[in-house]
Every structure is written in structure tokens, then in C-alpha cells.
Amino acid sequence: MSRKILFAAGLVAALMPMGAMAQGNADAGKTKNSMCIGCHAIPGYKSSFPTVYQVPMIRGQSAKYIEAALQAYRNGDRSHPTMRGIAASLSDQDIADLAAYYGTN
Numbered sequence: 001m002s003r004k005i006l007f008a009a010g011l012v013a014a015l016m017p018m019g020a021m022a023q024g025n026a027d028a029g030k031t032k033n034s035m036c037i038g039c040h041a042i043p044g045y046k047s048s049f050p051t052v053y054q055v056p057m058i059r060g061q062s063a064k065y066i067e068a069a070l071q072a073y074r075n076g077d078r079s080h081p082t083m084r085g086i087a088a089s090l091s092d093q094d095i096a097d098l099a100a101y102y103g104t105n
């Protein structure tokens with residue numbers, strides 16, 4: 001008795017959601033946020049430099065907004081000194097990844 005079992009070409013359901021962001025990678029952003037969590041992860045946290053200042057929540061804001069904000073800090077359109085210093089160290093890829101990680105699409 002011969003028996004052939006034919007498997008239809010495996011339908012591997014891609015469970016990974018395809019992000020709407022062109023290049024941002026949330027997993028990569030997760031590894032790059034270690035320098036953000038000191039301020040942005042703490043609800044109600046206030047920075048004490050240069051003035052006492054309420055740190056905005058960034059998680060859950062639109063990814064496009066976060067990306068635009070970081071680019072604005074980096075190029076000087078936004079002038080907050082702390083965030084400018086931080087954004088200056090970020091590449092376009094870093095910004096896209098962080099936006100994908102923190103933002104909603």
C-alpha cells in the first residue's frame with residue numbers, strides 16, 4: 001500500500017503586522033530608547049534643568065508626530081536644550097525607529 005501525502009504549499013500566516021512606517025522598526029527602537037526612559041518613562045516626571053519642566057508623554061502619540069518633533073529638535077526648529085542635545089545624537093534611522101517604537105500608527 002503506497003500512500004502519498006501531499007502538502008499544499010504551506011500557508012505561513014505572517015503574523016507580524018506590517019508597519020505603516022516606511023523605515024521605522026519598533027524592535028530596533030526598543031533597543032535605542034535607553035537614553036529616553038530616564039525622562040519620558042516616568043508619569044508626571046519633571047526635569048529640573050534648565051527650568052522645572054513637565055516632560056511630555058511620548059508613548060502613544062502619533063509616530064509621525066514624534067518623528068517630526070525629533071527632527072525639529074535636531075535641526076533647531078524646536079529649541080528645548082535638553083532635547084536638542086539628545087536629538088543631535090540621533091540618525092534618521094534612529095528617529096524613525098524610536099517613532100515606530102513609541103508611536104501609534
Ligand code: HEC
Nearest residue numbers: 035036039047053055056058066069070080082083086098
Ligand atoms: C533629560 C530628560 C529627557 C531625555 C533623556 C529625553 N527627553 Fe524628550 N523631552 C524632554 C522634555 C523636557 C521635553 C519637552 C521639551 C519641549 O517642550 O520642547 C521633551 C520632548 C520630547 C518630544 C516632543 C513631545 C511633544 O509632545 O511635543 C519627543 C518626541 C521626545 N522628547 C522624544 C525623546 C526621545 C525619543 C528620547 C530618547 C532618544 C528623549 N526624548 C529623551 C526631556 C527628555
